[in-house]
Amino acid sequence: MGFSNFGRGIFGGKVFGKKNIAGAAPQRRVGLRTRSEGNALDRLVADVEEMARRQKTTSRYKRQPADFVWEVVRDMAPHERGELLVACTREENAFVEFIKDPTPREQVMTKAREQVLRNNVETEIEAEDLGAVLGLLTGIEGYRTQTYNEDRFAALLALINSAIKKGAYLSAGDCEDLAAMATQIREKDYFRDKANKRKLLARAEKLEKLAGVEVSATEFLMQRCEGAENPWAFADTARPNAQFWADLFAETTAGLDEIRRDTKGSGSPAWSKSAEAFAAEWPTWGEVEPEYAKWRASGAPTAKLKEHNGKRNGWTDPDAYRDLPSTIAPAVAHSRYLWTTDQIPGLDVLADLEDPDWTALVEHMITSRRATKATKAWAKEALALCEPIGVETVEARLHDWLALFHTPVLGRVGYTEVRKGERFVSAIAKLEEAHPEWPERHVNDVRALGRAIAIVVASGGNDTVSREFHPELVRHDDRSYKNKSATTGLLHLRQPSYANPQRLNTHHTLGGWMRVSVENEEFLRGAVWLTALMPDRARAIEGLEKTAQSAATYLSYGDDAIRSKIIANAAIATLIAMGGNDIDAAALRLSKVVEHRSIQAPLLKHLNT
Numbered sequence: 001m002g003f004s005n006f007g008r009g010i011f012g013g014k015v016f017g018k019k020n021i022a023g024a025a026p027q028r029r030v031g032l033r034t035r036s037e038g039n040a041l042d043r044l045v046a047d048v049e050e051m052a053r054r055q056k057t058t059s060r061y062k063r064q065p066a067d068f069v070w071e072v073v074r075d076m077a078p079h080e081r082g083e084l085l086v087a088c089t090r091e092e093n094a095f096v097e098f099i100k101d102p103t104p105r106e107q108v109m110t111k112a113r114e115q116v117l118r119n120n121v122e123t124e125i126e127a128e129d130l131g132a133v134l135g136l137l138t139g140i141e142g143y144r145t146q147t148y149n150e151d152r153f154a155a156l157l158a159l160i161n162s163a164i165k166k167g168a169y170l171s172a173g174d175c176e177d178l179a180a181m182a183t184q185i186r187e188k189d190y191f192r193d194k195a196n197k198r199k200l201l202a203r204a205e206k207l208e209k210l211a212g213v214e215v216s217a218t219e220f221l222m223q224r225c226e227g228a229e230n231p232w233a234f235a236d237t238a239r240p241n242a243q244f245w246a247d248l249f250a251e252t253t254a255g256l257d258e259i260r261r262d263t264k265g266s267g268s269p270a271w272s273k274s275a276e277a278f279a280a281e282w283p284t285w286g287e288v289e290p291e292y293a294k295w296r297a298s299g300a301p302t303a304k305l306k307e308h309n310g311k312r313n314g315w316t317d318p319d320a321y322r323d324l325p326s327t328i329a330p331a332v333a334h335s336r337y338l339w340t341t342d343q344i345p346g347l348d349v350l351a352d353l354e355d356p357d358w359t360a361l362v363e364h365m366i367t368s369r370r371a372t373k374a375t376k377a378w379a380k381e382a383l384a385l386c387e388p389i390g391v392e393t394v395e396a397r398l399h400d401w402l403a404l405f406h407t408p409v410l411g412r413v414g415y416t417e418v419r420k421g422e423r424f425v426s427a428i429a430k431l432e433e434a435h436p437e438w439p440e441r442h443v444n445d446v447r448a449l450g451r452a453i454a455i456v457v458a459s460g461g462n463d464t465v466s467r468e469f470h471p472e473l474v475r476h477d478d479r480s481y482k483n484k485s486a487t488t489g490l491l492h493l494r495q496p497s498y499a500n501p502q503r504l505n506t507h508h509t510l511g512g513w514m515r516v517s518v519e520n521e522e523f524l525r526g527a528v529w530l531t532a533l534m535p536d537r538a539r540a541i542e543g544l545e546k547t548a549q550s551a552a553t554y555l556s557y558g559d560d561a562i563r564s565k566i567i568a569n570a571a572i573a574t575l576i577a578m579g580g581n582d583i584d585a586a587a588l589r590l591s592k593v594v595e596h597r598s599i600q601a602p603l604l605k606h607l608n609t
Contacts, residue, residue, distance in 0.1 A: 047068075052065045128168070130164070160210065224343055228343035249493070254451075315476075405547065541578070
């Protein structure tokens, strides 16, 4: 968003200046201009060049002038460091964080700028230097996109506030620049790194506060109510052939497991010693025709069956495939919305935004507070906003909306079932396309067809069998990271891929869709707090328990594997804050299924008191 005139704001708010002394003239922003001779940077360059010339070393490594910057900056007085920082802003590449092929002077300038801001040293600037420091804050791109420079960002804010205390003030243009910077930070998409996004959103809030921006909750809501329906959601329709395909996977896997056992060790099974014995053991069925010559020629697929000897994930029970149809419904339910976007999923289930009473309540639920529990003031206002609508109506719609997040309930077992369903839905679609006549033609001979598929797959496969049948059906597919996995007993169906409108594969997965964005954490937290205020206490306890269990679920492996630590902690803290003996059973169940130690800790503490 651009800012063409003073008074035009962002998020429906207003931008205004800050002024500490009456009648003071606004500071002119320091621009790029030729440096004056003898400024603080000139003196620093001369000092470090002299130190570089005088250095005595017996090693091949020779320190460059920039390597001596800290030794000089360390001994400067606070006002001298301020003068140096301001002098750096007058250089040609002052606002470039990483200069390509820098000159020796630019190396010294960059190092000096970093050392003054990063080493936690005392620095003072005068009121007239405000523009120079603002130039650094708004001119360096890294402050809008990266969190590794948080210490430098904080140091610049402190210097700006110190200049304001000395009589400087922000002009209209300064406020507009700061507000535009905050807007750019908020609009940037951080799909995979929620921790950094939270830090940058906190940075945007500080900039808005400094610029005097009033953020409208109404505008926040309007930006988040466009819908979060998933374009790749699984259709909630009948799949009449689901059991046939599940049974065929089971029989194929049983055949693969039989081949694995027969070929284990150094011996060879009797059926592999002649074409006649092979044909008798593995007959052609329909268009699936095993080939003895191909079996003899291919060793790699058989090796795949014996890879790791099943020790990594374990061998699959073939009958587990028969239960796949029951996993479709959970996968369909959890594929409906994209919780990872900044849009609120299923908002029409919760509220009628054409009703101003509902709008006011929903706006109140959007909270950027980082606390796990609501304040008394927040709870009092929330209940007051429920009155015009009717508390019973709010309660019913609130639980219906929360069910979109927590039902079917997750946890390790639930998430494993959802992942099975995701793969099975994809497999059905591809098998119906590749072999549409099989369900009707082979409904009474599934075992024979499955054995024929198994030996064809173990021989390397051919064009008569879909790629959905492969040797590793016989093994589980629980991926591990640092001895931690998100699933237990995940069947080794092929992982589906999801193409964008240009038919290019994306990195989307069901676990990615379920991961909660920072924006939706802000809204879900308000819903969790409101749930505890509703009159049906038993239903509130049940809703909080399911929300906590689903939020604390591992969705993948890595450092950010939990669906939402923020929501899990908020739901558990709110449950415990309700008090009473009736929450103990829910707390006990949660303590057994929540695996993350820091999320589990409050539950154990409550149960042990």
